[in-house]
Amino acid sequence: MNVIHKKPWAIAEREATPEAVFWNRRKFLAGVAGGSLGLGALAANPGRALAEEDPSAGLYPVPRNEAFVLDRDLTKESVASTYNNFYEFGTHKEIASAAQALPIRPWTVQIDGLVDNPQTIDIDALLAKMPLEERLYRHRCVEAWSMAVPWSGFALAELVKLAGPTSDAKYLRFETFHNPEIAPGQKQGWYPWPYVEGLSLAEATNDLAFMATGVYGKPLAKQFGAPLRLAVPWKYGFKSIKSIVRISFVEERPVGLWEAIQSKEYGFWANVNPGVPHPRWSQSSERILGTSERRNTLMFNGYGEQVAELYKDMKGEALYM
Numbered sequence: 001m002n003v004i005h006k007k008p009w010a011i012a013e014r015e016a017t018p019e020a021v022f023w024n025r026r027k028f029l030a031g032v033a034g035g036s037l038g039l040g041a042l043a044a045n046p047g048r049a050l051a052e053e054d055p056s057a058g059l060y061p062v063p064r065n066e067a068f069v070l071d072r073d074l075t076k077e078s079v080a081s082t083y084n085n086f087y088e089f090g091t092h093k094e095i096a097s098a099a100q101a102l103p104i105r106p107w108t109v110q111i112d113g114l115v116d117n118p119q120t121i122d123i124d125a126l127l128a129k130m131p132l133e134e135r136l137y138r139h140r141c142v143e144a145w146s147m148a149v150p151w152s153g154f155a156l157a158e159l160v161k162l163a164g165p166t167s168d169a170k171y172l173r174f175e176t177f178h179n180p181e182i183a184p185g186q187k188q189g190w191y192p193w194p195y196v197e198g199l200s201l202a203e204a205t206n207d208l209a210f211m212a213t214g215v216y217g218k219p220l221a222k223q224f225g226a227p228l229r230l231a232v233p234w235k236y237g238f239k240s241i242k243s244i245v246r247i248s249f250v251e252e253r254p255v256g257l258w259e260a261i262q263s264k265e266y267g268f269w270a271n272v273n274p275g276v277p278h279p280r281w282s283q284s285s286e287r288i289l290g291t292s293e294r295r296n297t298l299m300f301n302g303y304g305e306q307v308a309e310l311y312k313d314m315k316g317e318a319l320y321m
């Protein structure tokens, strides 16, 4: 395992889940299950009742993996959940209410291609199998805004283990749902729907590659890409594909939606690098969501210690676009 060393700077984690809340919530849920708290208790707290509609709500919050630390405050939930990129529901950032049309149950994930254990697995069965944990991650969009969020989920390496790639498998190809009936953006034929993204097998088994199933101590809200999205924080945000229905293990490098549209601006590797500008703007700094602050962008978004090794022999590749 790739050990992440604690950095000396102080961590501000006021939005993340303290242990006390974690245990009280477990107790509360045990009480509901055991019938000691009636429906009245839920009615008295409609926010809670609403959260319980997601059948996975009882799994959260999950214990935090303290190895992943931040150099900045977490972005407020109210900010991160109202400024989203999810082209299936619109090309602007205010798609949160439109995204509520996405049905997230039943939901299955097809695992196929060059694997010993191809399967179509129900999301709740997958959640039950996986070791869930919370990780505080930065997120850097290619458009030069950033946030820091407490994802819940599991290491992608665990899913790779479940699939059992054969020796021919070199890449993972991820695919988002395709349902123009509920996702108006998918009626726009000039995008090559469904959204597709890819990682190399080496990237997918790096400890930083994370499958997010929750955020802010709850199941993922739909606008974040419920019920399953990728979080690869050393890469530009477009690599972190949302609402995944299929993961294929393949020999050929997959072509993502943005690469298919404009390969001169969006490449396969898309590693964050402040020194390599986008053809139309600088990547040297970023706007921190919910603040008036700009910060210098860090190489690999600050995760070089964990991932730089993956690319050391790739001279001549477009690693930073």
Ligand SMILES: Nc1nc2c(c(=O)[nH]1)N[C@H]1C(S)=C(S)[C@@H](COP(=O)(O)O)O[C@H]1N2
Residues within 6 Å of the ligand: 083, 084, 085, 086, 087, 088, 140, 141, 142, 176, 195, 223, 224, 225, 237, 238, 239, 240, 241, 242, 243
């Ligand atoms: N299916 C899908 N996944 C997607 C996108 C998208 O439009 N559709 N946008 C990407 C981009 S560009 C970014 S920056 C992040 C935004 O994630 P957030 O809305 O949770 O902040 O999602 C990524 N994943």
Ligand SMILES: [Mo]
Residues within 6 Å of the ligand: 085, 140, 141, 142, 143, 236, 237, 238
């Ligand atoms: Mo993005």
